[in-house]
Amino acid sequence: MKLFGTMEINEEGHLVIGKCDTVDLAEEYGTPLYIMDEQLIRDRCRLFRENFKSEDIKTEVIYASKAFLTLAMCRLIEEEGLSLDVVSGGELYTALKAGFPAHRIHMHGNNKSREELVMAIEAGVGRIIVDNRYELDLIEDICKSLDKRACILLRLNPGIEADTHDYIKTTKNDSKFGESIYDENIFHIINRIIKSPYIDLKGFHSHIGSQIFQEETYYELINIMLDFAKKASQVCGIRVEELNLGGGFGVYYAKGDKPFELEVFLKNILEKVKNKSGSLGIDIPKLMIEPGRTIVANAGTTLYRVGTVKKTYGGKNYVFIDGGMNDNPRTSLYDAQYEAALANRMDEEGQNVYTITGKCCESGDIIVKNVSLPNPRVGDIVAVSTTGAYNYSMSSNYNRLPRPAVVFVKDGKSRCVVKRETYEDIIRNDI
Numbered sequence: 001m002k003l004f005g006t007m008e009i010n011e012e013g014h015l016v017i018g019k020c021d022t023v024d025l026a027e028e029y030g031t032p033l034y035i036m037d038e039q040l041i042r043d044r045c046r047l048f049r050e051n052f053k054s055e056d057i058k059t060e061v062i063y064a065s066k067a068f069l070t071l072a073m074c075r076l077i078e079e080e081g082l083s084l085d086v087v088s089g090g091e092l093y094t095a096l097k098a099g100f101p102a103h104r105i106h107m108h109g110n111n112k113s114r115e116e117l118v119m120a121i122e123a124g125v126g127r128i129i130v131d132n133r134y135e136l137d138l139i140e141d142i143c144k145s146l147d148k149r150a151c152i153l154l155r156l157n158p159g160i161e162a163d164t165h166d167y168i169k170t171t172k173n174d175s176k177f178g179e180s181i182y183d184e185n186i187f188h189i190i191n192r193i194i195k196s197p198y199i200d201l202k203g204f205h206s207h208i209g210s211q212i213f214q215e216e217t218y219y220e221l222i223n224i225m226l227d228f229a230k231k232a233s234q235v236c237g238i239r240v241e242e243l244n245l246g247g248g249f250g251v252y253y254a255k256g257d258k259p260f261e262l263e264v265f266l267k268n269i270l271e272k273v274k275n276k277s278g279s280l281g282i283d284i285p286k287l288m289i290e291p292g293r294t295i296v297a298n299a300g301t302t303l304y305r306v307g308t309v310k311k312t313y314g315g316k317n318y319v320f321i322d323g324g325m326n327d328n329p330r331t332s333l334y335d336a337q338y339e340a341a342l343a344n345r346m347d348e349e350g351q352n353v354y355t356i357t358g359k360c361c362e363s364g365d366i367i368v369k370n371v372s373l374p375n376p377r378v379g380d381i382v383a384v385s386t387t388g389a390y391n392y393s394m395s396s397n398y399n400r401l402p403r404p405a406v407v408f409v410k411d412g413k414s415r416c417v418v419k420r421e422t423y424e425d426i427i428r429n430d431i
Helices: 022-029 038-051 071-079 091-097 114-123 133-146 186-194 217-238 262-280 293-299 332-335
Strands: 015-017 033-037 059-064 083-086 105-107 127-130 150-157 199-205 242-244 286-289 300-311 317-319 338-342 354-358 368-371 381-387 405-410 415-416
Touching: 015 022, 022 033, 022 114, 022 405, 022 415, 033 038, 033 133, 033 293, 038 059, 038 071, 038 262, 038 293, 038 405, 071 083, 071 091, 071 262, 071 415, 091 105, 091 114, 105 114, 114 127, 114 133, 127 133, 127 293, 133 150, 133 186, 150 186, 186 199, 186 217, 186 381, 199 217, 217 242, 217 262, 262 286, 293 300, 338 368
Parallel strands: 033 405, 059 083, 059 286, 083 105, 105 127, 127 150, 150 199, 199 242, 242 286, 317 354
Antiparallel strands: 033 300, 300 317, 300 381, 338 381, 354 368, 405 415
16 A cells, blocks of 8 residues: 555554554544545645746635535635635535635536525625526526625536546536537627626636546646637637636556646646747736645545455455445445555555455445455454545445544644544434
8 A cells, every 4th residue: 555645654563644553543533434644635735835826827726625625624725825616505604614714715516506606695705616507697696686796707618538537527528517618609608797797707617527647638728728718808808817727636546546746737737828828919817726636635544444354155355344335435436446454464465365345235335446465354454545535525324324533633643523423413314
């Protein structure tokens, strides 16, 4: 298992994160347990903030909170000087309850309800990213009733097919997100926004997908979006002040993943936007990006306890753990690949190949496929790495299993930021 951030192995052969022994954490907080390396999260925030800046270009780094969001995470993002992207009323509510400055919140969503838009407009969020023409009518009606004005970015689909899983591609021509730049009505939509006394069009947004390893895909996006910005300026007479290029930068999960070097990539983006804008003879827009997974994925580790070890008649070795697809559905959804180890036996070599499977009543309840481990014993602690993004966020109570606790670790101290659910929590809303 590849070690990230503050991970290390102590003299006892235990996995240590943030100077906290994971064996001790499992004893104190129980398993399954989400552990977040707070220092690594902060380091990643600073990497983006320090490398995505230029004397010639205004920039903004916006954390894509769908990757992982809690009250504590909101406060950390604010402390690190990033803005926040939310995609639902629940995420917006969490941010506001955490005291996150509303003017640094960007409201996303392809089917925002009236209630969600009212909440966003009343709170005074900085930008609403508008997905479709119907939403424009809804925003205008709400602003009129509240006597307010909304600043928006129009989400555009440039038709780029990113090389990633189909479920996380977002700019295919048949994608559900945004309005296509090739739609014959696209400039009518823009003109309709310009004429509204209640909507202020600041610029455009696009997001090509998630877990992308090809830098060139983003450079293609820059060229297409800036070409469109110039055409929109000519046809509609607008000045495109802002351009949001989304996120989706790939991270390492398992052998074969090759993330690009972010420090170089971020500087390249700025340089290419500057050069392209110059060649088109247009003003350089303010640039925004939305990293989510890249900030939290490698910072997360999930601990489980081994309950049973089984070798089937067909010769397959299974390790049964006390969690499953309810706390990590990504393997079942995307055939996601992970690395794992025995946190209490990190100094031992692998002896056999195992499939780590959960306790859910599903054959597809697989967490890690074909991982080499020392022969596991009942009570061993399994650590699965790179679970900081979309694990807690996508967790469920399938089979009425309680969701795990979330713990932040840093400098030898741990703090629980999300309590472990109880059976009482599960039936709380039952009538």
